Amino acid sequence: EIVLTQSPGTLSLSPGERATLSCRASQSVSPTYLAWYQQKPGQAPRLLIYGASSRATDIPDRFSGSGSGTDFTLTINRLEPEDFAVYYCQQYGSSPRTFGQGTKVEIK
Amino acid sequence: QVQLQESGPGLLKPSETLSLTCTVSGGSISGFHWSWVRQSPGKGLEWIGYVSDSGNTDYKSSLRSRVTISVDTSKKQISLKLTSVTGADTAVYYCGRHLGTVWIATTKVPGALDYWGQGTLVTVSS
Numbered sequence: 001e002i003v004l005t006q007s008p009g010t011l012s013l014s015p016g017e018r019a020t021l022s023c024r025a026s027q028s029v030s031p032t033y034l035a036w037y038q039q040k041p042g043q044a045p046r047l048l049i050y051g052a053s054s055r056a057t058d059i060p061d062r063f064s065g066s067g068s069g070t071d072f073t074l075t076i077n078r079l080e081p082e083d084f085a086v087y088y089c090q091q092y093g094s095s096p097r098t099f100g101q102g103t104k105v106e107i108k
Numbered sequence: 109q110v111q112l113q114e115s116g117p118g119l120l121k122p123s124e125t126l127s128l129t130c131t132v133s134g135g136s137i138s139g140f141h142w143s144w145v146r147q148s149p150g151k152g153l154e155w156i157g158y159v160s161d162s163g164n165t166d167y168k169s170s171l172r173s174r175v176t177i178s179v180d181t182s183k184k185q186i187s188l189k190l191t192s193v194t195g196a197d198t199a200v201y202y203c204g205r206h207l208g209t210v211w212i213a214t215t216k217v218p219g220a221l222d223y224w225g226q227g228t229l230v231t232v233s234s
Contacts, residue, residue, distance in 0.1 A: 031210070031211075031212075033210055033212075033219070033220075035220035035221075037153075037221075043226075044202055044224035044225060044226055044227055045145075045153065045202075045221075045224055046224070047207070047220055047221060047222045050207060050219060050220035050222075051210075051219075051220075056207070056220075056222060057222070088152065088153055090153070090155075090220070090221075092210070092217070092218070092219060092220055093210075093212060094212070095166055095169075095217075096155060096168040096169060097143075097155040098155065099152055099153040099154070099155065100152070101152045102152050102153075
């Protein structure tokens, strides 16, 4: 099973700042079948990024994903108030599909 | 717009069977894979398993002995059954639709989850 470790656990930032979230895999995610999801309290997760770097439908271009192998990054440029949430990475290249434990982006 | 709606009992006793249904509206059930994912209170996300429109399945190995996921294309429903539940199965259960398929070696498997239901809380308590 591929274990995904996200860091930091919590990121305290102000609106307008850049958020950089990390997702490290215990073994290579190959091909780059890595997704990022956003979850707000009381809501279902929302797909942001798939294939490590492709934005899902209707996702603003301030969200970008990068990385390969075992190290992946989600970058949120110019944080908007609605971006404060919990973010999860998920690998779907091997079974079982696994999620990271999440990074909370909170308002500083 | 594709919508998914989970339904089923919200309270179970230990050793009972959890049975949930996910009803799809606004889109086709055919041509897609469908997953169940759960989230224990205050915790992260756990993938349970998926089913294709033709009934092919894959399950998380630690749950395989207790879980069955099936699809009824005529009713546009995906079902989850989890037997012998305990308090550890208390969670919000989500169904989700996969964004197409991807290749792994010579096998096609479902991609990321692009549509999710709102989730339903199932509590296991005596």
